[in-house]
Amino acid sequence: MPTEKANKEPVDYTPPLSPLETASLFEAIREAGFPLVGAVDLALARDAFRTHGDRYAAWIERGFHGEMAYLERGLERRLDPTLVLPAAKSVVVCAIPYRRRADPVDPAAPRYARYLQGPDYHKRLPEMLEGALAAWGASAKWKICVDTSAVLERSWAALAGLGWIGKNTLLINPKLGSYLFLATILLDRETGLGPSPLPNYCGNCTACLDGCPTSAFAGAGALDSRKCISYLTLEKRGEWSTVDETAKRKMGTWIAGCDVCQEVCPYNLKPSRLDETWPADARDSALVVEWEKLAGEDEAAYRERVRVSALSRVKFPEMRRNLENAKRNLSPT
């Protein structure tokens, strides 16, 4: 005879994963190329996640998102993953290092952030994870989220124990540093895993806060995007009307993204043996560094060059703006 409890089960009831099923999911994800993987159940993380949600709301309140209106629009969904996938019961978090090489820095060349090397991660990571989930073979509903979904990836990664959130706001793994891509999988099965955050090992170090060329940190863990070179070169559309001359000069030769708050981080100084996991492929031809080539390129040629790269986020007029500023910064004030 069915118990009363069983009669009250909601129709979409899905049983928790067995420890073996969770272990085989993690294994499939590692096999697919992600050395870091963890998970946390929404029900078990509710209290711990609230602090993250509050921080996010306060960040928006201070206007630190600049003109990234999607971050404001998606507020509610970011605070509740079941608004992204109604059946979600757990969040599986995966990370893969993207730094393949430390580029010799030519002070006279235009600079791209390292994450732009290789294929477009918005496309490649979901493909890799779809493969892993298919290989896992268990019955489950899921949604893979990489960057563009309304999911607080760093918060979930920290709660799943993949690293801690540093003063530069990046997720730092004690062994692999912070040159990592994050991806989350919202899953309709519980894993039985609660939050397992690592201690914050930033200590007294303030290298990232002090090193930021444009003083974009309002404090430890509080980035004012409006001053961040990454935001200004990648996300800000149109003119930099609110950026003063001194800040424009301090942007140096960065033309897409910026890595300074990671370059100065002690956790990124020792090369990782996993540096090579992110595929090196022909798509690096998107990252042209010759001034003459860049100056002579029209919009059609630019679009074709960046089509398969995450650089395609930067439209032609904005790239022109970035290049002009970087070129000007080569000559003394």
Ligand code: B12
């Ligand atoms: C918007 C965005 C940006 C914006 C704003 C950055 C920012 N700091 O918020 C801009 C354009 C500036 C940006 C830049 C970069 N980004 Co970005 N970005 C995002 C995006 C889409 C959302 C981030 C967000 O929600 N910000 C809002 C603020 C409030 O979040 P936050 O500062 O991280 O704080 C949250 C938590 O970290 C937590 N938290 C922070 N500190 C503390 C402390 C305590 C005690 C607690 C409890 C919680 C806590 O609370 C907050 C609420 O959740 C994510 C992808 C995603 N969907 O999550 C990628 C992402 C964060 N970016 C990424 C990358 C790689 C970069 C760049 C390195 C690219 C580059 N080289 O130019 C730079 C780094 C600049 C920097 N220092 O952040 C990676 C980061 C990987 C990592 N190791 O952390 C992500 C996760 C994309 C991905 N899928 O891999 N980015």
